[in-house]
Amino acid sequence: MTNIKDLAKMAGVSVTTVSRVLNNHPYVSEEKKNAVLEAIKVSNYFKNINAVHLSKGKTQLMGVVLPFSDHPYFAQLLKGIAKQALENNYKLVLIQTDYMERRELEALQMLKQKQIDSLIICSRTCDLSTIEEHLQFGSIVLCENIKGKKASSTFVNQYKVFFDALEYLYHKGHKKIGYCIGRKSGANSHNRELAYREFHEKYSLPYHPEYIIDKCLYFEDGDKVINQINKLDKPPSALLVTSDQVAAGIVICCQKQHISIPDEMAIIGFDNEPIAKMMNITTIEIPLLEMGKNLFLQAVNGDITNKELSVKLIERGTV
C-alpha cells in the first residue's frame, strides 16, 4: 500500500510536491507534476482518508440523528439532507435512535471525538442542555423552535399550524375534534397540545383528553385509532392526524367499517405525502425536502440561525 513518501521517492520529488499535485495546489512545474502523476499511475496509489482526517481535524462527515428511517416523514427529511450533502461533498452517518437517549448521546460523542464535523438532530429525546454542552465540538442543528438558544434550527411553528387547523375545522362546523400524534413527549407535541388546549379555551369547548391518541406513526395504526374512537360515548367528528400515512390508514379503516368521510368523520393529515394526494386526503403540506436542505446548510455553515418554514393547507376530500 504505497503512500506519498513512496510516490515522492519514485518521482524523485519531495512529499510536499506530491501532496501539492494530489490536492491541485499551485506552484509545481509541469515536469514534476507529470512525474508524480506517472508515479501515482504505476503504483496504483490512493489516499488514506483517515490520515487526511487526522491531519486536517475534519472528516466531511455529517451525522444525522433520527428515531426511525422507515417512516415517510423522516425518510423524506433524510432525502432532502442527502441531496444537499451530495452537492457539498459530504457523507452522511446515520444514527437511528428509536428514541433511545443512549444512542443520541452516542451521536454527540461522535462529534466530540471528531468522527463527524456536525450533527443534524431530526428528533430528540435528550435534554437541550446536553446538546448545548456539545456545541463546542461542532455545529448541531435541530428541527424545533429553539430561538434564543445557542444552536441552529429549521422548524415549523407547530403551535400555529395546529391552532389554524383546529380553527379551520371549527369553522367547518366541528366542535368535537381529536388528534393523533406519534409520541406525547417531544417539543413539537408539546406545542400541539398547547394549541389544542388554548383552542378549546378560546371557543369554550369541553376538553376531552380521550380525544388525543398517542403512538400513531404508521399506516396500520389507522385501525387502532378507529377502534379506540369506536369505544367512546361521544366520538369526535374530526381528527387532526400528524402523518398522512396514519390518515390514510384511518381512511381505509373507515371504508371497511362504512364510516362515511367526511360526513361522519373529517380528517386532516400532515405532510402532503403522495398517498394523501392519491387518496384525496385534505392535508397540511410540510416542505420536508426544503427542511432537509436547510438543516444541512445550517450544519455546514456554522453560524447560528433559526428558520421557520411555512406550511400550506391542501384542501381535498376528507373535510
Place this chain on the structure above:
Amino acid sequence: MTNIKDLAKMAGVSVTTVSRVLNNHPYVSEEKKNAVLEAIKVSNYFKNINAVHLSKGKTQLMGVVLPFSDHPYFAQLLKGIAKQALENNYKLVLIQTDYMERRELEALQMLKQKQIDSLIICSRTCDLSTIEEHLQFGSIVLCENIKGKKASSTFVNQYKVFFDALEYLYHKGHKKIGYCIGRKSGANSHNRELAYREFHEKYSLPYHPEYIIDKCLYFEDGDKVINQINKLDKPPSALLVTSDQVAAGIVICCQKQHISIPDEMAIIGFDNEPIAKMMNITTIEIPLLEMGKNLFLQAVNGDITNKELSVKLIERGTV
C-alpha cells in the same frame, strides 16, 4: 484539547500506560491506573477517533449503498442492517445513489480509501467486475444471487419466486398475467423476466410485452399502472406487483374506478408490508429485516458466503 501525551504528563506515566488504561489493557498497576483516570477526569479528555482509525487501519464504519432510502423496501432493509450494526458497534454511512453509477463508484472509493471497513450494496447499477476489483480493499456484500463469484450475498431467488407466483395465478385460472417492476435493468429484474418468459413457454401462452409495466416504485404509481392497463385491448386479469406499496396504490385506484378485485383484476404484492395486511392484499413475504441482518453479518465477517432466503406466500383477498 488534551491528548494522551498531556495525560501522560499529568499522571506522571508514559503514553503507553495511558493508552493501556484507555483500552482496558492488562498490566497496569492500580496506582498508575487511578492516576491516569484522575487525569482523564480533570482534563475532560476524549479520544480523537481519527487518530485511532489511522493507527488501526479500521474505522468501524460500514457503507450502505441504496438507490433511495424513502422506499419501504430499502427502508426496511436498512432497518435490519442498522439494528445489527448497533449490536456490533458499527456505524453506518449512507450512500444514496438514485441508481447513478457515479455514486456507487464513490462508495467503492470510500472502501479503497479506508473510510469504511466494508460495504453493503443493496442494489446496483455498476458492473459486477468493478465491484470485484474492490474486494481487495474490504468485504462487499450484495443482495443478489452471485454464487460462484468472489463476493458474499444474501438474496431471494427471484426466478423461482416469480415462477411460483405465476403458476399460482395460473392455477387460479389466470391466463393473462402482467407484472410491475421498479426498474427493467438489474439482476433481479432480469431473473423475473426470464421466469416470465419461461412460464409463458411452459404453458404455451401468448407473450405480451405490454403486460410488463416499468418504473413502479411508489404508492402513487398505482394510478399509472391502471391507466396504462386501461389503454390495452386485452388487459391482463392478474398482476404481480413487486412492491406492496404499488399494489396498494393499484387497489385504491381500482376502487375509485370501480374495478372489482379480485374478480376483474387479481393482484399479488411483494414484501408483506403492513399496508398489505391492512388492505388485505395477497402478497409474497420477503424477510427484509433478516436479510439486512444477514448482510451486515456477512460484511463484518469477511469470509465469502451466499445465502438464499426463502419467501412465503400470504394468501389474502386480492387473488
Place this chain on the structure above:
DNA sequence: TTGTATGCGTTATCAA
C-alpha cells in the same frame, strides 16, 4: 518553485 521538518493523536513493538 521546491523541500525540510514537524504536527495530527493514537496504537504497536520491543526492550527493560
Place this chain on the structure above:
DNA sequence: TTGATAACGCATACAA
C-alpha cells in the same frame, strides 16, 4: 509492569 520509540499517512509552516 512500564516506557521509549516507531509506525500510521498526510498536510503545512517555514526556509531556501
